[in-house]
Amino acid sequence: MPTVHDQIDELLAADVHNQLSEEERHALHTHLVECATCRRAHQENKIMNKVLEETLATEKPDPAFEQRMLAGFRQRSPQWSGGLAKVIADLMRLRATQITAVAAVLLALMQVGRMITGEGAATSRHREYAAEEQFTANQAPLPASSPVGSLAKSENRRGTETDRLAAGKPFARGQSAAAPAAPPAKAKDEKQEPAGVERTIVTGSNIPTAEEVASQPARAKGAASEAGTYRAAEPEQTSPATANRKLIRNAQVELEILSFDDAVQKITAFAGEERGYVATSNSEKQANGKLKGEVVVKVIPENLDRLLQEIRGLGELKNQTLGTEDVTKAYFDTDSRLKNARVMEQRLIEILKKKSQDVNDLLQVEKELGRVREQIEQMQGELKFMDSQVQFATVTISLAEKDMNVPAAFLLKERAQLALYTPDVEKVYNDIKAVASPKVQITNAQLDRDNTGRVSARVSMLIAPEESDAVVARVKGMGRVENFQVQTERVAQGGTGMSENAKTERDKVELNVGISRDEQEQALQQTSLRIRTSTVDEKTKELRSLAEKQDGRVRSSSFSRDPDGREFANVSLRVPMKNYKALMESFGSLGKVENVSVQRQDSTGRQTDEANAPADLSIQVYSQGNIVSHDTGLFATLRRTLAQGIGALMWSFRMIGVAIAFFAPWALALALVVWVARRISRRRKQQRAATDD
Amino acid sequence: MMDASEREQYRAAIHGDREAFEMIIRTHSRALFAIAYGILQNREEAEDVVQDALIKAWKSRWRVRDPEKFPAWLSTIARYRARDVFRKRRPLPLAEELKEFSDAPASTSPSAGDMDRQVHTALAGLPELHRTALSLRYLEDMDYQTIENRLGLSNGALRGILGRALAAMRKQLRPALASLD
Numbered sequence: 001m002p003t004v005h006d007q008i009d010e011l012l013a014a015d016v017h018n019q020l021s022e023e024e025r026h027a028l029h030t031h032l033v034e035c036a037t038c039r040r041a042h043q044e045n046k047i048m049n050k051v052l053e054e055t056l057a058t059e060k061p062d063p064a065f066e067q068r069m070l071a072g073f074r075q076r077s078p079q080w081s082g083g084l085a086k087v088i089a090d091l092m093r094l095r096a097t098q099i100t101a102v103a104a105v106l107l108a109l110m111q112v113g114r115m116i117t118g119e120g121a122a123t124s125r126h127r128e129y130a131a132e133e134q135f136t137a138n139q140a141p142l143p144a145s146s147p148v149g150s151l152a153k154s155e156n157r158r159g160t161e162t163d164r165l166a167a168g169k170p171f172a173r174g175q176s177a178a179a180p181a182a183p184p185a186k187a188k189d190e191k192q193e194p195a196g197v198e199r200t201i202v203t204g205s206n207i208p209t210a211e212e213v214a215s216q217p218a219r220a221k222g223a224a225s226e227a228g229t230y231r232a233a234e235p236e237q238t239s240p241a242t243a244n245r246k247l248i249r250n251a252q253v254e255l256e257i258l259s260f261d262d263a264v265q266k267i268t269a270f271a272g273e274e275r276g277y278v279a280t281s282n283s284e285k286q287a288n289g290k291l292k293g294e295v296v297v298k299v300i301p302e303n304l305d306r307l308l309q310e311i312r313g314l315g316e317l318k319n320q321t322l323g324t325e326d327v328t329k330a331y332f333d334t335d336s337r338l339k340n341a342r343v344m345e346q347r348l349i350e351i352l353k354k355k356s357q358d359v360n361d362l363l364q365v366e367k368e369l370g371r372v373r374e375q376i377e378q379m380q381g382e383l384k385f386m387d388s389q390v391q392f393a394t395v396t397i398s399l400a401e402k403d404m405n406v407p408a409a410f411l412l413k414e415r416a417q418l419a420l421y422t423p424d425v426e427k428v429y430n431d432i433k434a435v436a437s438p439k440v441q442i443t444n445a446q447l448d449r450d451n452t453g454r455v456s457a458r459v460s461m462l463i464a465p466e467e468s469d470a471v472v473a474r475v476k477g478m479g480r481v482e483n484f485q486v487q488t489e490r491v492a493q494g495g496t497g498m499s500e501n502a503k504t505e506r507d508k509v510e511l512n513v514g515i516s517r518d519e520q521e522q523a524l525q526q527t528s529l530r531i532r533t534s535t536v537d538e539k540t541k542e543l544r545s546l547a548e549k550q551d552g553r554v555r556s557s558s559f560s561r562d563p564d565g566r567e568f569a570n571v572s573l574r575v576p577m578k579n580y581k582a583l584m585e586s587f588g589s590l591g592k593v594e595n596v597s598v599q600r601q602d603s604t605g606r607q608t609d610e611a612n613a614p615a616d617l618s619i620q621v622y623s624q625g626n627i628v629s630h631d632t633g634l635f636a637t638l639r640r641t642l643a644q645g646i647g648a649l650m651w652s653f654r655m656i657g658v659a660i661a662f663f664a665p666w667a668l669a670l671a672l673v674v675w676v677a678r679r680i681s682r683r684r685k686q687q688r689a690a691t692d693d
Numbered sequence: 694m695m696d697a698s699e700r701e702q703y704r705a706a707i708h709g710d711r712e713a714f715e716m717i718i719r720t721h722s723r724a725l726f727a728i729a730y731g732i733l734q735n736r737e738e739a740e741d742v743v744q745d746a747l748i749k750a751w752k753s754r755w756r757v758r759d760p761e762k763f764p765a766w767l768s769t770i771a772r773y774r775a776r777d778v779f780r781k782r783r784p785l786p787l788a789e790e791l792k793e794f795s796d797a798p799a800s801t802s803p804s805a806g807d808m809d810r811q812v813h814t815a816l817a818g819l820p821e822l823h824r825t826a827l828s829l830r831y832l833e834d835m836d837y838q839t840i841e842n843r844l845g846l847s848n849g850a851l852r853g854i855l856g857r858a859l860a861a862m863r864k865q866l867r868p869a870l871a872s873l874d
Contacts, residue, residue, distance in 0.1 A: 010856030017830060017855065019837045041863075047870045048863040055812045056831040059736060061726050069722045070715055072744045077751050092755060689781065 004031040008038050015042075016049040246331040246386060249301045249393040251308055251322045256400050257315030260291035263399050267295055270310045274303035276392065283399075290401040298392035311397060318400075331386050338379040345372050410504040413489040414465075416472060416511045421518040422479035428515050429457040431478055439464035440471055457515040468509035475513055480612050482521065519555070523616035524577060526599045527584075530620045533591030536567035540621050543571060546586050550579040552617075569621040578611040590621070703760035714754070718747055721764060724833050724843060725771040731828030732775040732821055734813060742778055746771040768843040772825070808869055815865045823858035826851060 004011060004027055011028045014020045020028065032039050091097045257263040260283060268278050276299030283293030299307050308320070348369040352362070422428045429447055436442045444460040463471050476484070490504070533539045537559070544554055552575035559569045575583055587593050705713035722743055729739035729746075750770050757766050816824055822844070829840045841851045863870065 007856075009860040010852040013856040013859040014837070014852050016859075017837070019852075041860075044863045044867065044870055045859055048859055048866065051808065051812060051866070051870065052827070052831050052862070055809050056828065058809075059730060059828075060832050061723060061736070061740070065726065065740070066719050066722055068740070069718050069744060069747060073715070073718055073747050073751065076744075076748050 004028060005035060005038060008041060012038075012042055012045045016045055244328075245326060246328045246390045247301065248325040248327055248386075248389045249304055249323070250325075251304065251393065251395045252320065252398070253308065253311055253317070253395065254319035254398040254400075255311070255315045256318055256402055258402055260293060260399055260401050263314050264293075264295055266314055267297060267311060267397060270307055271297045271299060274299050274307045274310075276300065276303065276307065279394075292400045293398075295397045295399065297395040297397065299395060300391065301393040304393040304395065307395060311395070315399075316402075327386055327390070331383065331390075334379050334382050334386075338376060338383065341372050341376045341379065345369065345376060348372060411491045411507050412504055413491055413507045414468065414509040415487040415489070416468075416485065416509060417487075417513070418472075418476065418484040418511075419482045419514045419516070420475070420479035421482055421516060421521045423518055425455040425457055425515050425517055428478045429459065432459045432461075432475055432513060432515070435471060435474060436461070437467075439467045455517060459513045459515070461511050461513075462508045463511055464508060465506040468511075472509075472511060475511070479515070480518060480521075482613070518614070519574075521614055522601065523574065524601060524610065524613035525580065525615040526601075526618075527580075527596065527615065528618045528620075529587070529596040530594040530622060531587060531591045532594060532624065533621060534623055536569050536621050536623045539590045540569040540571060543587075543590055543619065543621065546590075547571075547573045547575065547583060550575055550583040550586070552576075552579065552583060555616075567623045571617075571619045571621070573617040573619065574614045575617065576611065577613045577615050580615045583617070587619075700760050703757075703763035707754050707757050707760060707763065709754070714751055717763075717767075721767060722747065724764075724829065724835070725767060727828045727832040728768055728771045728825050728843070729775040730832065731825035732772065732779055734817055734824070738778055739775070742771060742775045746774045749774070765843055765845055769845065772844075776821070811866055811869050812862075815862050818865070819858055819861060823854055823861075826854050827858050830855065 008031075011020065011024065015025065015028055032042055092101075255263070264278075264281060264283075271278055276297055279296040279298050281293065281295045283291050286292055297307070308322070312320075348365055351365050352369070420428060426447065429445070433442060433445055441462045442459060443462055444458065446459075447455070447457040449455045461471075491507075531539065531543075540557070540559070544557075547554060552573045555572045555574055557569065557571040559567070561567045573583075702713045702716060706717055725743045725746060726739050729742040730736065733739050733742065746767065750767055757763055816827070819827070825844065826840060829835050829843065835843075837851045837855075840846075841848065844851075846854070
């Protein structure tokens with residue numbers, strides 16, 4: 001805590017300026033009583049204060065000072081004319097505006113950069129493309145949904161999906177959906193029933209909206225399931241609608257049953273129950289002893305559906321059609337024509353009764369009367385027929401006993417295929433083609449030669465059974481056979497199942513031959529090994545001669561020498577399997593055999609000629625090279641280290657160069673901006689100095 | 694603390710209300726003058742500085758974020774402007790002025806003129822901030838807190854400044870003062 005004495009200057013100043021608190025003032029004055037130095041300073045300070053007050057009072061501005069300032073201000077900063085500038089100035093005060101401005105400037109710079117580098121065009125094109133894609137994506141569902149109007153606006157996803165479905169085939173849907181809902185008579189009908197004469201035509205106004213489509217299948221399903229329960233009440237339901245209509249109903253049912261006679265009996269019983277009768281029945285015995293026939297049942301229309309239901313229980317339903325024909329118009333037309341004819345008849349009779357004088361006239365009348373009566377009878381017959389048709393529905397039931405065929409014969413089909421490997425594909429191909437004779441038919445022959453010079457051929461032929469073995473043997477002799485397969489199929493004819501006494505026949509033998517050059521053949525066995533020797537070149541030559549001795553062929557070979565003086569020779573050989581072992585044994589004379597690995601491809605179900613199958617060998621003959629490498633030892637290590645160090649240094653120099661190249665334009669731009677700013681400020685200062693002067 | 698109406702006045706001025714700004718000119722220009730005078734010790738120059746400072750303040754008023762700091766900001770502008778002027782003065786203006794001063798015919802008692810001259814010389818010898826504080830105190834009779842506020846000084850710092858300033862003055866003027874006593 002500083003003492004009063006230490007702070008005396010401050011306290012004295014504050015005291016004369018009346019800025020001390022009560023305690024401070026008290027403490028100060030207590031001290032002043034004790035301390036003579038401070039007392040003197042206090043005295044001096046008071047005088048100093050007074051002198052300053054007096055001196056500076058004269059320096060105070062005169063009363064007109066404020067007015068001068070105001071006048072000067074008004075003169076030098078005239079009121080802004082427009083409110084726009086003010087608005088802009090006010091806007092610039094907002095931090096958000098400032099940030100936006102900075103961002104805008106940066107963006108503008110970026111855009112300029114992109115324009116300069118030509119990047120803009122490419123990206124904008126990409127964007128256009130993307131936009132177009134999106135556009136088409138948006139567009140796609142539109143045409144589909146347009147027929148149904150504004151459905152596409154449906155909000156939930158499932159909704160739109162349904163819409164699209166509905167829109168995709170509005171007519172089909174509309175029909176199926178509308179059909180069960182249309183006339184009550186239809187609702188009970190089975191699904192297979194064709195709409196028939198009463199087919200509901202779906203017109204534009206009938207096209208269901210999505211909501212309807214969505215709800216109608218459900219309703220239709222409901223109707224279908226409810227059909228069963230409504231069945232009992234159905235005649236009452238239908239009769240009012242059909243009371244004054246003449247409807248001919250008929251049905252065709254195709255059934256597969258176990259026993260024909262049983263079925264006919266049952267049908268007769270059903271018909272009796274349903275107040276109907278069996279009109280005709282015919283049957284026919286088939287070759288396999290099974291019965292097949294047709295029963296026509298007449299039943300009153302109201303009971304038709306019930307009868308059908310019962311009949312369907314008899315066996316397996318193959319087919320069913322149900323039709324309704326509306327003959328109301330024809331019926332009543334005929335009826336009224338009949339009435340007219342009757343009136344005509346009556347009048348003709350009256351004319352006759354009058355006993356006209358002229359015999360000629362009488363004859364005419366008689367003739368006319370006969371014609372009219374004929375008409376009447378014809379029409380009465382028609383009406384009767386129609387009545388009978390309307391009165392009874394016709395059910396045509398086709399019955400067939402279940403087929404339990406026993407094959408009459410078996411056919412033995414033989415299919416053989418083989419792959420031939422030969423050095424000369426074309427020759428073999430022509431040879432095989434030459435085999436053709438009346439009993440050997442070439443069905444397909446093709447020779448393929450691709451641009452790498454590979455040749456392959458395929459020949460297919462049909463051979464008469466008795467010739468087959470001989471021909472196959474001949475073909476097999478033309479090259480190395482690989483993969484000979486025979487497939488035999490026993491095909492039952494005229495039925496399925498097994499039969500003890502059916503005879504078996506041999507069909508023509510199908511032979512497919514694939515011919516390819518033997519190099520293309522995959523080796524049965526692949527061997528790789530290394531031989532270490534000191535004289536690679538010499539030993540490789542030796543190796544080649546050994547292989548040739550064993551009937552082997554060199555497929556490829558290479559020779560290389562690495563900087564350490566090591567030599568490598570790679571030789572790839574193919575020998576027949578029978579010579580493989582001998583060759584392998586002979587390698588021992590060349591050098592030390594190392595790293596032998598053998599891979600064999602055995603495939604089951606393939607008949608192969610193992611002795612002649614090719615075996616591939618890939619052999620590396622190598623030498624160990626110099627015992628002491630150039631690259632070991634102190635100097636080499638030192639040299640390597642140095643070289644790597646210098647390399648790294650050079651790399652880093654390069655990177656620094658890249659960085660400088662990268663930053664240089666920016667640094668230059670920055671320097672330019674700073675320079676311009678400085679120039680401007682200097683110019684301004686100079687101007688100001690000039691005006692001050 | 695600043696009262697609400699004052700604050701509102703500053704805010705309006707910042708937002709470009711000329712009338713509010715003119716009112717600020719009326720109420721603040723004397724303080725600004727005191728600051729400028731404290732630095733320059735010359736009334737004409739100080740008046741020009743105040744005028745310039747006001748124009749500059751009006752033009753860049755949007756830079757002020759907090760209306761409460763408006764008076765301090767005005768003072769700062771005036772101080773910088775005054776400092777600029779002070780630096781650009783032609784060499785030895787004070788000496789010449791003083792010479793002129795002394796050569797001028799003494800209207801009042803010679804001792805009073807002598808005293809004035811000595812006071813001014815002593816003032817000129819003080820640091821700028823001390824001079825400014827003194828002139829605010831003696832020209833405007835401001836209390837310490839307001840001065841601190843205007844000059845951007847921390848709480849209580851002004852006491853030290855004024856104490857040292859007065860002590861320096863009285864030591865320099867001791868002989869003159871003794872004669873006056």
